[in-house]
Amino acid sequence: MENRERNDNRWVEDRLSRLEPSNDWRPDAERGLERVRERRRVARFRRRVGIWSTAAGTVIITGLLFSPVCEAAGCTTPARNLGERLWLSVFTGKSEPKPAPAPALAPYKVTGSPTAPITCELYTDYQCPACARLYLDVVPMLLTDYVQTGKIRLVHRDFPLTIHAFSRSAARYANAAGKAGFYDLAVTRIFQTQDVWSRDGNVEAPLSQVLAPDAMERVRGFVREDSSLDKTIDADLEMGRRDQLRQTPSLVVVASGKRQLVPSVDNYALLKRYLDALLH
Amino acid sequence: MTAPVPDSQESPFDFESAFREYYARVARLIARIVRDPGRAEEIAVEVFYRLWRNRKAQGEKVGGWLYRTAVRAGLYEVRREARRERVAHFFRPSARPASPHEVHESNEDQRRVREVLTKMDPQRAELVLLRSAGLSYAELAAALDLNPASVGTLLGRAQQVFRKEYVKRYGEP
Numbered sequence: 040m041e042n043r044e045r046n047d048n049r050w051v052e053d054r055l056s057r058l059e060p061s062n063d064w065r066p067d068a069e070r071g072l073e074r075v076r077e078r079r080r081v082a083r084f085r086r087r088v089g090i091w092s093t094a095a096g097t098v099i100i101t102g103l104l105f106s107p108v109c110e111a112a113g114c115t116t117p118a119r120n121l122g123e124r125l126w127l128s129v130f131t132g133k134s135e136p137k138p139a140p141a142p143a144l145a146p147y148k149v150t151g152s153p154t155a156p157i158t159c160e161l162y163t164d165y166q167c168p169a170c171a172r173l174y175l176d177v178v179p180m181l182l183t184d185y186v187q188t189g190k191i192r193l194v195h196r197d198f199p200l201t202i203h204a205f206s207r208s209a210a211r212y213a214n215a216a217g218k219a220g221f222y223d224l225a226v227t228r229i230f231q232t233q234d235v236w237s238r239d240g241n242v243e244a245p246l247s248q249v250l251a252p253d254a255m256e257r258v259r260g261f262v263r264e265d266s267s268l269d270k271t272i273d274a275d276l277e278m279g280r281r282d283q284l285r286q287t288p289s290l291v292v293v294a295s296g297k298r299q300l301v302p303s304v305d306n307y308a309l310l311k312r313y314l315d316a317l318l319h
Numbered sequence: 320m321t322a323p324v325p326d327s328q329e330s331p332f333d334f335e336s337a338f339r340e341y342y343a344r345v346a347r348l349i350a351r352i353v354r355d356p357g358r359a360e361e362i363a364v365e366v367f368y369r370l371w372r373n374r375k376a377q378g379e380k381v382g383g384w385l386y387r388t389a390v391r392a393g394l395y396e397v398r399r400e401a402r403r404e405r406v407a408h409f410f411r412p413s414a415r416p417a418s419p420h421e422v423h424e425s426n427e428d429q430r431r432v433r434e435v436l437t438k439m440d441p442q443r444a445e446l447v448l449l450r451s452a453g454l455s456y457a458e459l460a461a462a463l464d465l466n467p468a469s470v471g472t473l474l475g476r477a478q479q480v481f482r483k484e485y486v487k488r489y490g491e492p
Contacts, residue, residue: 044475051478054485055451057428058351066346066360072338074364079371 144194145271147217150182151192157317158293159191161304162198162279165209166237169305170288171230177307184311190318195226196275198287205240207272212242214268215261219254292317332377338367341382345389348452352393352433353400362392383462386454390445398437435485443477450474 104122161178163170178193185191197213199206209229216225225246229236232245247255261268282291282300290304294317304310345366350359366388370376376384436444442463449459459474460467 044478047475047478047482051447051481052451054428054432054481055351055447058432058451060347060350060356060359064350064356066343066350066356066363068339068342071342071346071360071364071367072335075338075367075371078364078368082368082372 143274145214145217147214147220147222148195148271149192150195150223151186152189153192155186155189155192156294157185157191157314158194159185159314160194160196160278160282160291160293162196162275162282162284162287162289162291164198164200164203164206164287165213165229166203166206166233167200167287168233171233173288173305174226174230177304177310180307181310185314191314196278197272198276198279198284198289199272200287205237205242208240209236209242210272211262211268212246212258214271215258215265216246216250216254218261218265218268219257221250221254221258224249225258332381334371334377337370337377337381337385341385342367344452345385348386348389348448349393349396351452352390352436352448353396354429354433358396359393362396363389366392380461383458383464386449386452386458386462387445387464390448391441393448394437394441394444397433401434401437431485431489435481435488438484439477439480443473443480446474446477447481 159181161173163174165171181191181193186193197210199210213222213225213229216222228245228249229242236242236245243255243259246258250258279289282289282298284300288304290301290310292299292301292314301310301313342363346356346360346363349362349366350356353359353362366385369388370381370385373384376388436448439447445463446459449462454462456470456474457467459465460470465473
């Protein structure tokens with residue numbers, strides 16, 4: 040038995056000795072050590088990159104899911120964000136609530152002929168600089184070329200973003216002025232003085248410079264007591280959500296019963312070509 | 320009778336000293352298993368990198384841990400290489416011409432021994448490989464975490480299995 044084991048031992052050793060590497064070969068320890076150090080450096084770098092990537096990814100995903108952001112060209116909407124949509128689809132089993140009938144529109148927000156073939160619904164936020172530029176530069180041309188000629192009916196809708204502290208207050212003043220019969224004057228004045236009242240939210244001061252004292256008193260009264268102002272703003276917000284607004288200002292063109300969201304309205308020449316094509 | 324009091328502070332592990340002490344032996348041990356010495360050095364570097372990351376392995380038994388890890392890494396590499404060759408053969412049935420290095424290294428005996436080692440139970444393959452690399456019974460017990468009293472028996476069985484498998488595949492030389 041012992042002999043057999045010894046025999047196996049010799050036999051196996053003999054086979055395995057053939058694997059012995061050549062004596063000429065000398066592993067280079069210094070080079071090996073340098074490679075281990077390099078491996079460590081790479082591993083540390085990858086770890087750092089991994090940590091930063093994870094942190095950045097988390098921030099981006101959280102932002103996408105839950106937070107509205109301000110874009111250079113305008114402002115994004117607080118309309119139902121990705122997180123809310125996912126929540127709705129996963130936990131309630133439905134992706135979007137069914138649309139209810141369109142909310143009633145305050146008459147002072149509409150300009151132009153009721154028989155015009157096209158209706159343009161303009162969504163703005165009073166603290167959005169791009170909205171102010173549009174309202175003061177592009178809307179007058181639109182009024183002259185299309186509204187006054189009966190081709191288009193213009194509707195101005197409020198879309199106050201939650202990231203702007205005084206937008207809703209400004210919208211309340213504009214609607215109050217609308218109830219008092221001075222809507223266009225008030226809206227223009229609010230946009231003209233955006234830089235001023237945006238600092239402290241005092242919308243009343245610039246308005247009182249263009250409205251007569253008794254008209255201003257009526258406006259104050261509506262702002263103080265009229266709960267329908269908020270309903271009007273909320274109705275516009277609801278329409279904006281249904282139109283899936285991504286930014287302010289935005290324009291929705293209604294023609295032949297179809298609503299079409301026009302993403303960029305700051306270029307009047309482009310808008311004109313689009314409207315002319317629809318009209319012909 | 321009093322129990323020995325363990326040191327409250329562990330002495331810091333000197334990685335570079337351990338590297339210089341063991342690197343050549345580890346690389347040569349791996350070179351016995353894999354064909355290419357260059358690849359053997361790469362795997363040895365990987366083994367030491369693992370040691371650097373594994374605090375538990377850094378201690379008095381570092382030699383045993385290194386031998387065990389080196390053998391396992393070598394055997395894993397051989398199995399991986401065999402798999403790769405099988406897949407390559409499957410997709411490219413016409414064999415490519417061997418490189419001069421491969422021709423030089425294509426010792427039939429070596430190939431057979433490696434083949435048998437990869438087919439054996441891993442612990443037995445580790446035993447016969449480490450023994451053939453010159454480790455004593457005590458070193459084998461430390462490296463493979465075995466009872467020193469049973470190393471001889473286990474090694475004998477492993478050698479029997481190796482021989483039986485070899486003869487079954489290639490006949491008695």
